[in-house]
Amino acid sequence: MRIAEQDQAFIDWRSEVFRLWRDGLPLGRISDALASSVGRIYGTLRRTGGIEPAPRRRNARHLTLVEREEISRGLAAGDTGAAIAARLGRDPSVISREISRNGGRGAYRATEADHRAWHKARRPKQTLLSRRRPLRQVVARKLRRGWSPQQISGWLGGRGKGRQAMRISHETIYKTLFVQARGELKHELTAYLRTQRRLRRTHAAGAMSGKRGQIVDAVSIRQRPAAAEDRAVPGHWEGDLIYVGNNAHVATLVERRSRYVILVRVRSKHTEDVVRALARKIRTLPTGLMRTLTWDRGLEMAGHKAFSLATKVDVYFCDPRSPWQRGSNENTNGLVREYLPKGEDHSSCSQAKLDRIADRLNTRPRKTLDFKTPGEVLQPMLH
Numbered sequence: 001m002r003i004a005e006q007d008q009a010f011i012d013w014r015s016e017v018f019r020l021w022r023d024g025l026p027l028g029r030i031s032d033a034l035a036s037s038v039g040r041i042y043g044t045l046r047r048t049g050g051i052e053p054a055p056r057r058r059n060a061r062h063l064t065l066v067e068r069e070e071i072s073r074g075l076a077a078g079d080t081g082a083a084i085a086a087r088l089g090r091d092p093s094v095i096s097r098e099i100s101r102n103g104g105r106g107a108y109r110a111t112e113a114d115h116r117a118w119h120k121a122r123r124p125k126q127t128l129l130s131r132r133r134p135l136r137q138v139v140a141r142k143l144r145r146g147w148s149p150q151q152i153s154g155w156l157g158g159r160g161k162g163r164q165a166m167r168i169s170h171e172t173i174y175k176t177l178f179v180q181a182r183g184e185l186k187h188e189l190t191a192y193l194r195t196q197r198r199l200r201r202t203h204a205a206g207a208m209s210g211k212r213g214q215i216v217d218a219v220s221i222r223q224r225p226a227a228a229e230d231r232a233v234p235g236h237w238e239g240d241l242i243y244v245g246n247n248a249h250v251a252t253l254v255e256r257r258s259r260y261v262i263l264v265r266v267r268s269k270h271t272e273d274v275v276r277a278l279a280r281k282i283r284t285l286p287t288g289l290m291r292t293l294t295w296d297r298g299l300e301m302a303g304h305k306a307f308s309l310a311t312k313v314d315v316y317f318c319d320p321r322s323p324w325q326r327g328s329n330e331n332t333n334g335l336v337r338e339y340l341p342k343g344e345d346h347s348s349c350s351q352a353k354l355d356r357i358a359d360r361l362n363t364r365p366r367k368t369l370d371f372k373t374p375g376e377v378l379q380p381m382l383h
Contacts, residue, residue, distance in 0.1 A: 013036075063090075065110065215297065224316040225292065232257075235290060236256045238293070239252065249300075250340070258378040260375065269300045278307060293315050293316070304317075340357075362374045
């Protein structure tokens with residue numbers, strides 16, 4: 001991919017990051033949607049404080065990529081700089097400097113020259129607050145007293161006409177804090193910002209925050225049938241989702257009585273993908289083998305109603321921060337990690353490989369089963 005194409009691909013990707021951020025999606029959801037790491041998403045947002053930078057525009061007086069390509073063709077044809085300048089309607093000195101600063105006649109490449117000029121044209125803009133010291137002092141003083149940027153802006157705007165130099169919008173204050181300010185100015189202004197946030201959040205994010213972390217109509221584990229608790233009756237399962245790298249996940253399912261394990265490759269942790277993959281797998285099991293499923297509070301099972309409708313399996317949810325309520329599943333996750341260690345990329349792991357791992361676990365004797373294997377304990381349940 002050429003340099004210019006790489007730049008455009010990054011610009012398009014970054015625009016999508018900021019669009020999803022404006023829509024109020026959390027970092028994890030953006031990461032899933034763009035198949036990028038949370039760290040890369042956060043780093044991109046952090047550099048500009050969560051505020052999308054204004055699009056850059058090329059100065060009309062500067063050479064364009066089309067003109068640089070004409071220069072490259074002229075050089076390849078052996079034309080003089082003056083002849084090329086005449087065709088482009090440019091001063092010969094402009095063409096001469098352009099060629100010399102980009103490797104000379106033998107090494108000139110239009111796309112590389114354009115890329116280099118675009119990056120060298122970056123100029124740090126002086127902020128409104130850095131230009132207007134009295135205004136900056138007022139803003140800093142009010143921030144120090146615990147005022148929000150909106151309160152400062154409203155207070156300054158209500159102090160009568162004729163003081164235009166002492167007016168500033170709250171968005172400009174935020175933009176200065178998160179995007180433009182550097183060094184001592186940034187420290188002076190952000191030190192007393194009430195929220196201490198590093199990223200500017202949108203109204204859409206505020207509207208979504210009340211819903212985030214909640215599973216609608218979740219049925220507590222305390223309402224799970226007693227038969228599931230004492231492991232006397234087969235057909236009650238525990239489940240979880242583990243990350244295996246590059247946006248890929250594996251659903252781990254374990255039957256409470258036999259400790260029989262099923263592993264399911266899941267495209268992402270979006271609830272639609274999780275529900276679809278689990279339902280497809282469960283439909284292949286003998287009727288009645290799965291009666292209930294106990295899950296943690298992860299939002300990947302927010303679509304539990306659709307799952308129950310498709311599979312006739314009731315879903316129960318553990319209490320928050322209580323992994324011990326799914327002890328068999330937590331232990332199973334540890335066993336699976338022997339084959340899919342953390343910190344390594346297993347995103348290419350196929351369903352066939354997961355089936356082989358599950359078979360290894362299901363044919364391994366367990367002390368808790370009097371050294372029978374999960375497969376041996378499960379077999380009578382299938383008849």
